[in-house]
Amino acid sequence: MKLGKTAWNLAWWAVAIALAVAGYTIFFVAPRELTMGSIQRIFYFHASTGISAYLCFFLSFLASIGYLASRQPRWDWMAVSTAEVGLAFDTVVLITGPIWAKPVWGTWWVWDARLTLAFIVELLYIAYLLLRRLSTEIDRRALISAVFGIFAFLDVPLAYFSVRWWRTEHPGPVIAGGPNNGLDPRMWHVFAFTWLALLALMILMIRDRYRLEAMRQKVNDWKAEEELGLDVAEGKEVTQ
Amino acid sequence: MSLVRSAATVLAKELRVELRTHDLTNTVFFFVLMIAGLFSFAFSPTASESRRILPGLIWMAFFFAGTLMLQLCFVREQTNDTLAALRLAPIDPFAILLGKILANFAFLAATEIVFVPIFSVFYNVSVGDVIGQLLLVLFLGTFGLAVVGTVFSAMSAQARMRELLLPLLLLPVLAPVLIAGVEATSELLAAGHSVGRVWLSMLAGFDLIFTTATWLLSGYLVEE
Amino acid sequence: MRNFWSILGAYLAAWAIFFVYSATVGRRLTRLEEEFRRLKDRAGRQG
Numbered sequence: 001m002k003l004g005k006t007a008w009n010l011a012w013w014a015v016a017i018a019l020a021v022a023g024y025t026i027f028f029v030a031p032r033e034l035t036m037g038s039i040q041r042i043f044y045f046h047a048s049t050g051i052s053a054y055l056c057f058f059l060s061f062l063a064s065i066g067y068l069a070s071r072q073p074r075w076d077w078m079a080v081s082t083a084e085v086g087l088a089f090d091t092v093v094l095i096t097g098p099i100w101a102k103p104v105w106g107t108w109w110v111w112d113a114r115l116t117l118a119f120i121v122e123l124l125y126i127a128y129l130l131l132r133r134l135s136t137e138i139d140r141r142a143l144i145s146a147v148f149g150i151f152a153f154l155d156v157p158l159a160y161f162s163v164r165w166w167r168t169e170h171p172g173p174v175i176a177g178g179p180n181n182g183l184d185p186r187m188w189h190v191f192a193f194t195w196l197a198l199l200a201l202m203i204l205m206i207r208d209r210y211r212l213e214a215m216r217q218k219v220n221d222w223k224a225e226e227e228l229g230l231d232v233a234e235g236k237e238v239t240q
Numbered sequence: 241m242s243l244v245r246s247a248a249t250v251l252a253k254e255l256r257v258e259l260r261t262h263d264l265t266n267t268v269f270f271f272v273l274m275i276a277g278l279f280s281f282a283f284s285p286t287a288s289e290s291r292r293i294l295p296g297l298i299w300m301a302f303f304f305a306g307t308l309m310l311q312l313c314f315v316r317e318q319t320n321d322t323l324a325a326l327r328l329a330p331i332d333p334f335a336i337l338l339g340k341i342l343a344n345f346a347f348l349a350a351t352e353i354v355f356v357p358i359f360s361v362f363y364n365v366s367v368g369d370v371i372g373q374l375l376l377v378l379f380l381g382t383f384g385l386a387v388v389g390t391v392f393s394a395m396s397a398q399a400r401m402r403e404l405l406l407p408l409l410l411l412p413v414l415a416p417v418l419i420a421g422v423e424a425t426s427e428l429l430a431a432g433h434s435v436g437r438v439w440l441s442m443l444a445g446f447d448l449i450f451t452t453a454t455w456l457l458s459g460y461l462v463e464e
Numbered sequence: 465m466r467n468f469w470s471i472l473g474a475y476l477a478a479w480a481i482f483f484v485y486s487a488t489v490g491r492r493l494t495r496l497e498e499e500f501r502r503l504k505d506r507a508g509r510q511g
Contacts (some may be wrong), residue, residue, distance in 0.1 A: 039467040042474045049478065068460055088485040092478045099474040103467050108386055123412035134399045142327055144395040145455050148409065151388065153414045154453055162416040165438050166423060185474060201482065208489045215496045222503040229507075 008207075015204060017195035022190075029188040042100040048195035050093045050118065052202050056086025057121065057153055059206075064149035067142060073217060076142035079149050080132060081209035087125045087201060093118045116163040117156075124152040138220070243338070246331035250339025256345065257316075264312060264347055265284040268305045272355050275301040276362050290363040295425035298359055299344075299418055302378070303385065306348055307407040312390035313340055314397040327460075333462035334455050337390060341454075352378050370428045373435055374424040377428065380443035387450045388413055392462050419448055 003011075026044045065205040067075035078217035097115050098108040109115070131148055135141035258264055279297050280404035283289070317323040326336055356374065360367045369376055392409045396402045455462075 021477070027471070037467065040468060045475065045478055068457070085485075086469070088481060090466050092481050094479050095481070099477070100469050101340065103470055104408050109414045120412060121473040123415075127409045131405065134396075134401055134405055136400060137398070140398060143460055144464075147391070147395060147460060150457065151391070151413060151450070151453060154449055156417065158416040158442070159450065162419040162442055165442070168420050205482075205486055205489070208486065208493065212489055212496065214495045215493060215500060219496055220501065221502050222500065222507070226503060226507065233446070 006209065008204075008222070011200075014203060015197065015200045017193075018200065020196045022194040024192045025193060030187055031184055033187075036104055039100060040105045042095065042096055044191050044194045045198070046096040046100060048191065049089050050114075052198050053086045053089035053093060053118075053121075054156075055104070055199075055207070056082045056089060056202065057125065057156065060086060060149055061153035064153075067146040068150075073142065074214070076146065077210050077213035077217070078206075078212055079131075081148060081206045083125050083128055083149065084209055085205045087129070088205070090122050090125070094122060097196055111167065113160075113163045113167045117160050120159045120163070122131050122158060130154055134207065136146040138217075187217060206218060243332050243335050246329075247338040247342065248337035249331075250311045250326075250336055251342045251346075253341030254340060258343070258347065258446070264309050265350070268309050268347065269354065271308055272301050272305050272351060273358070275304070276355070280362055283361065286402050290427075291365050293420045293427055294359065294365050295429060298356070298378075298425065299364075299421050301355075302348065302352060302382065303411065303414060303418065304407075305351060306344075306382070306389055306429055307386045307410055309347060310344060310393045310410070311403060311406055313344060313390060313393045314392065315393075315402070315438050318397055324373055324452075332458075334458035336462055337394070337454055337458050341386045341390045344384055344390055347424075348382045348386060349379055350383065352370075363382070365429060366433050370433050373433075374425065374428050377421060377424045377435060377440070377443065380440065380447060383415045384446045384450060385410075385414060387447065387454055391450075391457075391461060416442060420446070 011013065016137075028043060032038055033043075039190050061080050063079035063082060065073050066072075067079060094115075097118065100148055101110055101112075101115075102108050128145065132141055132145050135144060268448070275297075279301075283293065283420075285293060317326065327333075329336075352375065356367060356371070356378070359365075389406075389410055392406055392413075396405045396409060399405050418441040420439045422433045424443070427435050427439070
């Protein structure tokens, strides 16, 4: 990971260009979907953002286990970085979902299985960040947020099945089909390209967030050291 | 000492403390009674409406009562400075948690046994035929609530604004229990009186997964 | 293209969120780096 600063800046620009290209292909290259019409074009970034969000939460789960196993602060930094980036991606899912739903279902919000799941997951990880914010002691915070991170991720499959069974009588989610559902190859290519670009964005965002957390730790360490130094100095003055 | 025996000791201690003070049971009983009344004022439901809303109402009332109660579970140890003693005891950390989980479950189950008939009278929905199954569904859900709630109570005991934090942590995680519990209760109160196996297995699965996770992570939870 | 504005709106909303989030992280990082430099300078002068 010892790439220079310029290399990372280049990476950001490359991702920005890739995302612009993805946008172009979504609007002009992908064919029009037959039943839903153009609105289906939201699918390309809605679904790929969703997959990336769950991937982030999975990484956060692994990092939480890593922290409990090793007690290395960097696992804790990784856990919070992936959780926060995942939350940003999930927010995009929750906003693009209703924009898609409005023309197709006629209402902004439907308690459809997948939308409901995205909502529950959003709540879970907001709770995770709140827990971190409200725990004061750093080691203790890392420990309990790792435990909560594990509990939250274990809850995701349970929530998935409960919302699926809950909404069985309702029509299935209007996703234009997975990769094996006879999707037009052009659609599949646009989707894969968009997803890869978003994945690269996700990695860059996680890296930045991780650096932030590492820097915070560094500043805290220096502050603690300084305070200690000042205390010693004051102590001397008093004894003199 | 075996796990079961040490857990039983912790459970007995919790029950003894509660029987001496009645803090938890008094507060929770009053809280549920109040909710039962207030919901009726807010919605003044007709007979068919109340059949529809009662399952959700029962579960929400017990969930909020649970979060209210679980708050005290570790805070009480802290104010009395007894947590250190518990930690020092030569027993499996899971035994401490299990004892507390069972105690919380017992308090909530007692509340449910008392209040299901009261809800039934207030909302004019007869539950006589299905009372056994209804309590089974409620107990399965309540056990999940007790497990996750006890763990989170241990986690949030040292945080700032812990009174606010616990419900915020607990309620999102309990979403599957709420969905499964309300659906199962609705099925029981509907004409068929039969509860779908999916919901029962969802509730049991939740209990199983989180009890196992608690067992695996208990060492981290009880340590200083 | 029917629903063009919906799609464009969704597309822009997505990028806006990513951009705002990344900008916030960047800003927080810059601020911390400044603080770090300040701490280091002060420590350097003392020691």
